[in-house]
Amino acid sequence: MEKAYNIIFKPHRRASLVVKQIASCIVYANNKPSAKELGQAIVRDIYNGDEYMVNQYGYIIEREYI
Numbered sequence: 001m002e003k004a005y006n007i008i009f010k011p012h013r014r015a016s017l018v019v020k021q022i023a024s025c026i027v028y029a030n031n032k033p034s035a036k037e038l039g040q041a042i043v044r045d046i047y048n049g050d051e052y053m054v055n056q057y058g059y060i061i062e063r064e065y066i
Contacts, residue, residue, distance in 0.1 A: 002028040004064040005035035009043070015056040022046065022057070026064055035061050 009022040025042065029035040039059045047053040 002030055004028055004066050005032065006062045006064045007035060007039040007042075008060040008062070009039065010058040010060055012056055012058060019053065019056050020046065032061050 004026055005028075006024055006026050008024040011019045011021070022043070027035055027038045029038055036059050039061070040054045043054050043057055044050070
C-alpha cells in the first residue's frame with residue numbers, strides 16, 4: 001500500500017548559491033527509500049538528467065498522514 005511522503009529538497013551549503021530552490025512536494029511511495037528515489041527523479045527532471053545535481057541536494061523525507 002502506498003503512503004504519502006513529503007519531500008523537502010535542501011541544497012548543500014557549498015552549492016546553495018548555485019542551485020535552484022525546489023519547493024517541497026508530496027509523493028506516494030511504498031517506503032522511504034522509494035520516496036527518495038522519486039525525489040531524485042524530480043531533481044533529474046529539473047536539471048535535464050544531470051546526475052551530478054542529484055548529489056547537490058539533501059532529501060528530508062517525512063510521512064504525511066492524509
